[in-house]
Amino acid sequence: MTTFIFLGDMFVMAFMAGIAAWILYPGNSKTLDEVARIPLEDEEDHG
């Protein structure tokens, strides 16, 4: 059980590291800035 939990934990940690690397990759800056604006431009007249 301990090994199972440890391996699972390491898998999740690797996933988290991947997320962090992707999110901090400078090439994604423009896209993320545009995504952040989605709520501000979501209705035709009064969005």
Place this chain on the structure above:
Amino acid sequence: MEAVSNKVYHDTVVIRLIQFSVIWALLAMLGGVWLAAELIWPGLDFGQYWLSFGRLRPLHTNGVIFGFGVSALMATAFYSVQRTSHVPLFLPRLAWFCCYAWQLVVLLGGLSLLAGYNTSKEYAELEWPFDIAIAIVWVCFGVVFFGTIAMRRIRPIYISNWFYGALIIVIAMLHIVNSLALPVGLIQSYSLFAGAQDAMVQWWYGHNAVGFLLTGGFLGMLYYFLPKHAGRPIWSYRLSVLAFWAFVYSYIWAGPHHLHYNSVPEWVQSLGMVMSVVLLAPSWATMVNGIMTVSTAWEKLRTDPALKFIVLSLAFYGLATFEGPMMSIRSVNVVSHFTDWTIGHVHSGALGWNAMITYGTFYFMAPRLVGRELYSSRLANLHFWLALAGTMLYIVAMWAAGVSQGLLWLSVDDIGELSFDFKDIMASMVPYYILRLVAGLIFLAGTFLMAYNLYMTVRGRPALRAVPPAVAPAFGVSR
């Protein structure tokens, strides 16, 4: 019921869910005030079983969480998912089914609690027929939500939808597993789990119901309505994505901190404690992100009651998510557990975070849904101060009561015997309980003001026919 259209956002169902949510808030909070009074004057049950504390208390919690909270989450999820996907709701008639079926489940389930049918699992008290009905409505909720996302006209899935999605998926998983039971009658059953396993499954459910419903779902609300209302994008979208995954990863482990000094393995207790402390990071990441988002829009706080509620809810979110990890540390928990400190902690989250962000969101949505100004900003401002005063008085009273109880219960004399009688300790709590009752009345009065204000705002007005904008090229998806 509005005509099904391929272009117009389906907002009438959102208005109806807001109305149900407000009705449940009034009823369930009235129940809470009555319970607070019963703790001072036990005779208020008038010898009636259905008015006893044991039956009214689950009615209060179920009414607030599932009636008020889930109706608000459905309303805001339906409102925001269409807008962030640039398409109307998928299967709008199914959304109407979710709306009415959910109210029926909460109503009949509440009546069953008053009649004494109770599984004895906290926040999962309803018996098996209601559990099945909840699962069906919840799956329908998921079909409408994820169907809308699948039909979206812009490629990215905005962060609020990730939180709402986690709410739907994880609550379905928790509810179904924790409710597994052997029926032995029309409204009676026995859990499939027994002993320590039952306790561990129950608090895996119980803590994550708090985590993914009362935290994750409401964070979805925050990430959509805060930038929307402040008129600025979220301060760091990167931080919001990191906070989401860290939140999902760490919360699911934290349940065993409810079972400290119990008959579950010590390593399980330690794991729950450590992951609870780790949770501080994603929680405060969101709080900082929210505060920084409004940091360039402080001037709006002077005049806008809706934004005041949302920003104040962030402060209470930060407070509650600091206090929770501290209380999960075993050496603190030995004082806090089974005392009113826990009640104060729960209400700093429930009143300060959940209710306040919901109130702010309702004040924001209602005028926009019907294309009319809020009926009275003065009443909304008065509501804000009543809500703040009620919440502060409540949690300070319960902190004082809880810390006193914990320390007095642990006091021993020179030969190791308890210094104080349990009955005497509880009798000395009455002044704090009176303060709590006053706090509850103040908070409830504010909620009545909001109900009147929102009623006057939407009275006699149909939902505005809001439509998606032209798709921005950067996000366009060819369909």
